[in-house]
Amino acid sequence: MSKPSEPTRGFHFCQLCDFDPNVVVYDQAAMQCLQASGALGSAEVRVVGRSGRVYAAPTMIWHYVAVHRYQPPREFIEAVMEMEM
Secondary structure (H helix, E strand, O other), rough: OOOOOOEEEEEEEOOOOOOOOHHOOHHHHHHHHHHHHOOOEEEEEEEEOOOOOEEEOOOOHHHHHHHOOOOHHHHHHHHHHOOOO
């Protein structure tokens, strides 16, 4: 997937995972672990489809797909699969 392109203000924690964000904010090791697992994000990625349409998603999208079985729209998946690495 593309690199983060649009930073956001602050962080977003996966609300579907079982952890206490009030504790994590003050624990640097826990925050790094969440970030490495994809359960913490602070930006979005953008991909361009064949038609030129731009799709945006949070950087955590792969976490939602892999861990929580989220199914992005077909057009977004096609745009990601057609990307040049």
